[in-house]
Amino acid sequence: MLRAITQILLILLACLSSVSAMAAEYMLYYLGGQSNMDGYGYVSELPREWGGTVDSVMIFQGVQGEDGKAGGGEGIWAPLKPGHGTGFNTDGKTNTLSDRFGPELSFGKFIAELNPNKNIAIIKYSRGGTSLLEGASGYGNWEPDSELEGGINQYDHALMTFRNALLHRDIDQDGEVDTLTPAGIVWMQGEADAYDNPVAARAYRDNLKRMMDLFRAALHSDDLPVVIGRIIDSGRDEDGLLMDYSPIVQQAQIDYTAADRCATLVDIGDKLNWSDDWHYGTEDYLRLGKAFAKAAGNLATECLVDQDTIEKPKN
Numbered sequence: 001m002l003r004a005i006t007q008i009l010l011i012l013l014a015c016l017s018s019v020s021a022m023a024a025e026y027m028l029y030y031l032g033g034q035s036n037m038d039g040y041g042y043v044s045e046l047p048r049e050w051g052g053t054v055d056s057v058m059i060f061q062g063v064q065g066e067d068g069k070a071g072g073g074e075g076i077w078a079p080l081k082p083g084h085g086t087g088f089n090t091d092g093k094t095n096t097l098s099d100r101f102g103p104e105l106s107f108g109k110f111i112a113e114l115n116p117n118k119n120i121a122i123i124k125y126s127r128g129g130t131s132l133l134e135g136a137s138g139y140g141n142w143e144p145d146s147e148l149e150g151g152i153n154q155y156d157h158a159l160m161t162f163r164n165a166l167l168h169r170d171i172d173q174d175g176e177v178d179t180l181t182p183a184g185i186v187w188m189q190g191e192a193d194a195y196d197n198p199v200a201a202r203a204y205r206d207n208l209k210r211m212m213d214l215f216r217a218a219l220h221s222d223d224l225p226v227v228i229g230r231i232i233d234s235g236r237d238e239d240g241l242l243m244d245y246s247p248i249v250q251q252a253q254i255d256y257t258a259a260d261r262c263a264t265l266v267d268i269g270d271k272l273n274w275s276d277d278w279h280y281g282t283e284d285y286l287r288l289g290k291a292f293a294k295a296a297g298n299l300a301t302e303c304l305v306d307q308d309t310i311e312k313p314k315n
Helices: 002-015 102-112 152-166 191-195 199-201 206-220 245-259 282-303
Strands: 023-032 058-061 078-079 120-128 178-188 226-229 265-266
Touching: 023 102, 023 265, 058 102, 058 152, 102 120, 120 152, 152 206, 152 265, 178 206, 178 282, 191 199, 191 206, 199 206, 199 245, 206 226, 206 245, 226 282, 245 265, 245 282, 265 282
Parallel strands: 023 120, 023 178, 058 120, 178 226, 226 265
Antiparallel strands: 058 078
């Protein structure tokens, strides 16, 4: 816990500075999780109207890092457009867009439409196959008290993404210092904890609450709206469940959001156009992002009261 608290405090200290009267203001959302947040929709299958940039929306996507290794979280701010799905890469100076996209695309478009007089900023960090419980997945974990050699995991890479994103004083490069007001967290994860580890599944509710509480702290708001995407089982296994413990994790998601007045569950149903056993189809990601935006908008009025503003730190 000490490691996690120290990192969060460092982020908060780095993010606080004087407010500029000329600052452009952005509503800030964090999008995180595992592969269905990464996104497996095909850019080539998008309707024509989705081909350009999304007006008034900037995105900072942190490069994925491995557990036990430094380097995750590098990125740059750029206008939102298709290509921020699996296979996206960045060296911190140039983004390499992929041929895939995730829920960030329609989320950005529709959250901007819900807030026509606001600018939108998205910080995205996710990594496919990752679990909340350490040891439940071979792809990495988000455990804040991880005892991995090197002491670095997905939680650390996400915090480094926050730090790197907030170090930029002018995210739209218009010559004015920008301010970011935290507006919500969108979390699409849980498949790894539901797959084949009963301990991970049964611990999921507590681990999810702890993770969201820590992200809220990092973004300086205890009541920051949290939107949770319900995991969906493709059923592509002999017993009808690809993830043996998906009902347990699904119930944990219901229980968590029911107990938190500033959290809600998004459920787009079980009838999807699967691209494979684990990942949704192109149209499903568009529906998912739109549902996330609607849910975030519904939570905003109740929960975003006297919200603190995060300003860019001084260099």
